[in-house]
Amino acid sequence: MKQSAENAVEVVGVSKVFGQGASEVRALDDVSVSIRQNEFFTLLGPSGCGKTTLLRLLAGFEQPTAGQIFLSGIDIAGLPPNKRPINTVFQNYALFPHLTVGQNIAFGLEMLGRPKAEVSDTVERMLRLVRMEALRDRKTSQISGGQQQRVALARALAPQPKVLLLDEPLSALDYKLRKEMQLELKRLQHETGITFVFVTHDQEEALTMSDRIAVMCDGNILQVGGPRDIYDHPADRFVADFIGESNFMNARIESVSDGRATLSLTAGATVQAILPEGVASSGDVTVVVRPERARFLKDGEAGASEVSLPATVETIVYVGTDTHYHLKLSSDEAFIARVQNDDRGGFLPAQGQAVQVAIAASAVQVLKD
Amino acid sequence: MANTQMSQTTTGKSAGGFTEAEAERRRVRVNWLLSLPALVWLAFAASGPLLIMVVYSFLTPGDYVGVVWDFSTDAWFQVLFTRDIFDETIVTMADAHLSIFWRSISLSLMTTATTLVFGFPTAYFIATRSPRSRPMWLFLVTIPFWTNLLIRTFAIMELIRNEGLINTVLLKAGLIDTPIQMLFTDGATLVGMTYVYLPLMVLPLYASMERLDFRLVEAGYDLYASRLQVLRRVILPLVKPGVIAGSILVFIPSLGAYVTPRLLGGGRNMMMGNFIEMQFGAGRNWPLGAALSITLLFIVMIALIFYVRNVGKEGSGHG
Numbered sequence: 001m002k003q004s005a006e007n008a009v010e011v012v013g014v015s016k017v018f019g020q021g022a023s024e025v026r027a028l029d030d031v032s033v034s035i036r037q038n039e040f041f042t043l044l045g046p047s048g049c050g051k052t053t054l055l056r057l058l059a060g061f062e063q064p065t066a067g068q069i070f071l072s073g074i075d076i077a078g079l080p081p082n083k084r085p086i087n088t089v090f091q092n093y094a095l096f097p098h099l100t101v102g103q104n105i106a107f108g109l110e111m112l113g114r115p116k117a118e119v120s121d122t123v124e125r126m127l128r129l130v131r132m133e134a135l136r137d138r139k140t141s142q143i144s145g146g147q148q149q150r151v152a153l154a155r156a157l158a159p160q161p162k163v164l165l166l167d168e169p170l171s172a173l174d175y176k177l178r179k180e181m182q183l184e185l186k187r188l189q190h191e192t193g194i195t196f197v198f199v200t201h202d203q204e205e206a207l208t209m210s211d212r213i214a215v216m217c218d219g220n221i222l223q224v225g226g227p228r229d230i231y232d233h234p235a236d237r238f239v240a241d242f243i244g245e246s247n248f249m250n251a252r253i254e255s256v257s258d259g260r261a262t263l264s265l266t267a268g269a270t271v272q273a274i275l276p277e278g279v280a281s282s283g284d285v286t287v288v289v290r291p292e293r294a295r296f297l298k299d300g301e302a303g304a305s306e307v308s309l310p311a312t313v314e315t316i317v318y319v320g321t322d323t324h325y326h327l328k329l330s331s332d333e334a335f336i337a338r339v340q341n342d343d344r345g346g347f348l349p350a351q352g353q354a355v356q357v358a359i360a361a362s363a364v365q366v367l368k369d
Numbered sequence: 370m371a372n373t374q375m376s377q378t379t380t381g382k383s384a385g386g387f388t389e390a391e392a393e394r395r396r397v398r399v400n401w402l403l404s405l406p407a408l409v410w411l412a413f414a415a416s417g418p419l420l421i422m423v424v425y426s427f428l429t430p431g432d433y434v435g436v437v438w439d440f441s442t443d444a445w446f447q448v449l450f451t452r453d454i455f456d457e458t459i460v461t462m463a464d465a466h467l468s469i470f471w472r473s474i475s476l477s478l479m480t481t482a483t484t485l486v487f488g489f490p491t492a493y494f495i496a497t498r499s500p501r502s503r504p505m506w507l508f509l510v511t512i513p514f515w516t517n518l519l520i521r522t523f524a525i526m527e528l529i530r531n532e533g534l535i536n537t538v539l540l541k542a543g544l545i546d547t548p549i550q551m552l553f554t555d556g557a558t559l560v561g562m563t564y565v566y567l568p569l570m571v572l573p574l575y576a577s578m579e580r581l582d583f584r585l586v587e588a589g590y591d592l593y594a595s596r597l598q599v600l601r602r603v604i605l606p607l608v609k610p611g612v613i614a615g616s617i618l619v620f621i622p623s624l625g626a627y628v629t630p631r632l633l634g635g636g637r638n639m640m641m642g643n644f645i646e647m648q649f650g651a652g653r654n655w656p657l658g659a660a661l662s663i664t665l666l667f668i669v670m671i672a673l674i675f676y677v678r679n680v681g682k683e684g685s686g687h688g
């Protein structure tokens with residue numbers, strides 16, 4: 001297999017097994033993924049799915065059991081961590097407690113043997129970049145969590161790595177600060193033009209920040225794509241379930257023509273949807289519909305590209321920006337419709353009422369499994 | 370030494386039903402009461418003998434043993450100077466004493482250095498084992514303590530004396546023609562003291578390495594530091610408290626070592642411990658022995674202040 005230097009990182013058939021015999025853990029199972037130059041790439045998945053393991057393999061702290069890792073087209077198997085132009089922002093930041101903020105940021109540059117003047121210039125520049133100029137001579141134990149996070153970032157960015165690895169760098173911050181740092185990270189990535197590989201198990205974070213996302217589960221990468229792609233066209237049930245809220249419905253494929261399938265939903269309607277590759281062209285399938293893609297009909301006047309389903313309102317949950325309607329379809333399947341609270345005066349049913357829900361045909365997504 | 374006994378004084382519990390001020394007063398009183406045994410013991414066992422030493426150092430030696438209660442500063446004079454036997458007005462530096470001081474200090478420094486060199490990797494090794502096997506390794510380190518020091522020292526003599534194991538093997542193998550003189554040298558004393566005091570270095574070093582966050586070591590490698598640079602720039606500064614504690618624990622008893630230099634160094638390679646003992650025995654000069662003891666105390670104190678000042682400061686910056 002030929003590796004193109006176009007990709008910042010290329011992971012080819014990598015497996016990682018910890019332990020032996022009965023206690024064997026397969027943390028990564030034949031994973032392949034390409035990360036492009038200057039991309040904000042996110043590894044998203046539940047706890048224990050192997051995100052940290054993949055980062056540690058990239059950084060060089062662990063060696064793959066099988067497979068190869070290329071950096072700009074060059075196999076980096078033999079390189080120890082200190083020879084890889086890759087830096088890490090650790091989950092707990094791992095700032096050196098015996099050094100000041102400035103000395104922490106200078107560390108990598110000094111180890112690379114850069115001249116003193118250049119080191120202090122870069123440190124100043126980094127401090128400005130993360131807006132920490134005033135705290136250069138503080139001990140790292142004397143600054144707040146958010147500030148530590150910025151120092152960790154500045155320290156990892158200072159040597160200008162080809163790739164920056166970030167292992168859940170925002171998980172220790174409170175909600176407001178996290179939102180702020182998300183934007184800040186985006187800005188930094190934009191300004192520095194460095195490839196970011198970002199790990200999170202927060203789907204919202206992944207969707208707002210990433211150029212592309214890899215969804216992981218049990219040591220496998222299930223789907224790679226842009227945030228829209230992944231959200232609108234989840235490849236399988238796990239991805240659909242993990243990212244955003246989902247309504248799953250059973251359907252039967254009636255006919256297929258030109259890559260489009262005519263489906264009859266068990267809940268009682270016929271709809272046309274794109275048939276993804278690798279799905280049989282007959283038999284039963286699961287489809288997914290996002291809760292915000294449904295609306296209520298007053299007198300059955302469904303649009304041309306909509307299907308309408310009869311349902312009963314079971315519970316109504318108010319969640320600030322939205323209201324969630326928990327419905328029961330005629331097929332006994334549960335369905336959640338999310339309506340924005342915007343006073344636009346659409347029809348809103350009451351609890352216990354029988355209604356018609358309209359779903360945009362384009363919102364019906366056929367799943368692989 | 371005193372520290373270990375003082376540390377018992379800090380615990381205390383508040384009882385219900387008091388105002389805060391009362392409770393606080395009561396707590397202080399209870400703490401004092403609890404620490405009383407330690408204080409009495411300290412006064413009795415440490416200050417008492419020290420006071421006697423100070424008094425004796427200003428008396429005149431008795432003819433055979435003990436002291437005569439005549440005030441004299443002669444003993445203090447003799448610590449550093451000697452008078453000519455025939456003409457008391459000719460005063461010279463007591464070269465023999467100075468060389469003993471110097472041997473004591475330099476051998477103790479070397480012992481501290483060698484235990485550090487051997488103890489550091491040992492402690493690092495133990496601290497990087499799995500938590501379950503660490504107690505076993507620590508246990509192995511402390512095994513030498515189980516046997517009497519004298520017996521262990523005799524065992525070393527048996528290894529290194531001219532007819533001992535090492536020389537015999539080398540002679541038989543034809544590598545040497547005449548036995549190498551190893552016993553009764555400063556080198557032998559150094560080897561013996563390193564052996565005896567190594568656990569005192571390993572244990573405090575291990576204690577601080579066990580608390581070391583090894584993710585910081587990874588961060589060091591991640592930021593392009595070589596192994597040596599990680600050791601110097603990350604690990605050493607972080608385990609410095611252990612290095613200081615271990616060095617003090619080794620240096621102080623080394624300076625006053627008695628058994629090891631006596632058996633391995635022989636009669637001519639005396640250290641201060643042996644020299645002081647001699648004054649109370651064959652030398653029949655108790656005031657000089659007392660003055661020497663106090664001198665030793667001062668050397669230890671000065672060395673400690675110097676060490677803590679310098680090592681304590683350096684490395685809080687970088688470079």
Ligand SMILES: Nc1ncnc2c1ncn2[C@@H]1O[C@H](COP(=O)(O)OP(=O)(O)OP(=O)(O)O)[C@@H](O)[C@H]1O
Pocket residue numbers: 018019025026027045046047048049050051052053054201
């Ligand atoms: N050093 C190790 N020895 C044994 N098993 C390990 C080791 N490191 C990781 N594992 C196992 O490998 C699997 C993946 O771990 P990993 O740390 O990569 O998960 P993660 O996706 O980062 O999870 P989290 O979101 O909780 O950080 C887990 O089952 C974990 O127990």
Ligand SMILES: [Mg+2]
Pocket residue numbers: 051052053167
């Ligand atoms: Mg992790």
